[in-house]
Amino acid sequence: MNEPTSYSDDFMPDDERKTTASPSPAAASAASHTATWLTVLGVGVLAIAFIVIETRLVSLPETAEGFAKKILQGGALALLFLVLRRLLKGALSRQVVDASVRFNLERVLDLTLGLVLFFVLMTLLFSDWYTAAVSLGLLSVILGFALQTPITSFIGWIYILVRKSFRVGDRIRVGDITGDVIDLSYLDTTILEVRGDYLTGDHPSGRIIKFPNLTVLSEAVYNYTTISYPFIWxxxxxxxxxxxxxxxxxxxxxxxxxxxxxxxxxxxxxxxxxxxxxxxxxxxxxxxxxxxxxxxxxxxxxxxxxxxxxxxxxxxxxxxxxxxxxxxxxxxxxxxxxxxxxxxx
The missing domain is CATH 3.30.70.100 (Alpha-Beta Plaits)
Structure with missing residues (x-):
């Protein structure tokens, strides 16, 4: 196993429910405007490129022209998925109050849209489904052998979400590591260490520690702020x-x-x-x-x-x-x- 590199709300009063820090309204608005302009710019570039190819302002071989059109269609689909992602995340931010639940749902949303986009693009680029399926099958076998540890860590991420082992914001102990979860990605978990080698109390040590998600499949996880009872004696x-x-x-x-x-x-x-x-x-x-x-x-x-x-x-x-x-x-x-x-x- 790789060594690490560092509520139900039913039981919690409203003023004790944990939330994670969110960006200021001004910063969020600026980021939203930037993303909107980039999307509009991307649509404009794709539209101009498609018109240039369609009107044959630039002469291309027939094979290259067909492939270029597929690339442009794929780019348009990617932009469409980005817009859809923003709309769905906006809906989540309005409908889901709990910050930890919203964080996990956004990760699942990103993964789902990414997989759908990947298969749609493969269908678009490879008109022969049989050839595409065989190519994907061989690629999967090769990657399966080469990426066993990351794949196991991804399974560990699914296990954490399904079994609700911990959420972002929870204080946990895994092996010799104790700290507050600040990020839960597809492959690893990031915590802000508490106590550590130089402190005796429950004060954060300042060290950021990452460990692969596959750790939870073989190690006991101690959750001090578990959903069912987020308190300790x-x-x-x-x-x-x-x-x-x-x-x-x-x-x-x-x-x-x-x-x-x-x-x-x-x-x-x-x-x-x-x-x-x-x-x-x-x-x-x-x-x-x-x-x-x-x-x-x-x-x-x-x-x-x-x-x-x-x-x-x-x-x-x-x-x-x-x-x-x-x-x-x-x-x-x-x-x-x-x-x-x-x-x-």
Whole structure:
């Protein structure tokens, strides 16, 4: 295998749905006008060339004249397909709100129109269907042997779309790579790496990594923002002395997390419970709030652990904010919440 070179929205509040960056209206308008003028220019050039050949202003051999007309007809078909592509993409941008879904549909549209145009041009250029079919068959066999890896990667792209392994904007881990998907092409996937070799949190490292799509056919894909549940559980550990009031610690940690995360926490926990109810784990007790656990350390203290649900892209920021609030609150009760008295801490 090649080594890499680097929601359902049912469960998401409207303000948490992810979108990808889009060009400014001015830039989009300029690009649209440029494409329109280029199309008009292409039509004009083809029309003039066809008139020149048809009126025999330029003398060509009969065979060359027939071939030139086919070339011009093929160019006209290509321009027609470009116009059709623009119209269909415009319809997609108006009808499909989800940016990730629209991105995948546009890729499928480009591939479909490209294949149709290719076969139409082959039909136009080769009047003998049998000869064209034999030529395509031999070419397919040769390319099949020479391009096994790209073909497998293309199959991997289809697998990703059909199985919904991930979408553009999702945070995933494949092998040793963790990051946010910024592009999903026919042959490879591009991600903005998170953490990497030089960082410890969930901050982007700045490295762009590509890996072939065939990787998903043999590697496990961990999706932190999966369609069915785009949140993750995170936790914070605080070390306490054995003499601490654990009931008070439980209450304080729960109150801080509920206060800081607000109503969004309950919405995410409700979505988590709904997800469990749709699986064989439906009878499992679902939490209604933050979870607080205690474990005994191998050293001389107790670890208080609070767990909560958060969006993956906000995990590091939320954890930092909660640690500050938790320590501030616990230090307000230093007579009952005791820290370990050891230099090993």
């Amino acid at each position: 995170n936790e914070i550990k605080v070390q306490l002395a054995y003499q601490s009031d654990l009931e008070l610690v439980t209450r304080l940690m729960t109150e801080v997390v509920e206060r800081e995360l607000g109503p969004a926490l309950q919405e995410r926990l409700t979505a988590y419970r709904d997800l469990l109810n749709r699986t064989m784990l439906g009878e499992t007790a679902s939490p209604l709030g933050p979870l607080v656990f205690f474990t005994v350390s191998d050293n001389t203290w107790v670890e208080a652990i609070v767990r909560y649900v958060v969006k993956p892209h906000e995990a590091e920021t939320v954890k930092t904010r909660l640690i500050r609030k938790l320590l501030h609150e616990l230090n307000q009760h230093d007579e009952k919440v005791l820290l370990p008295k050891s230099n090993m801490r």
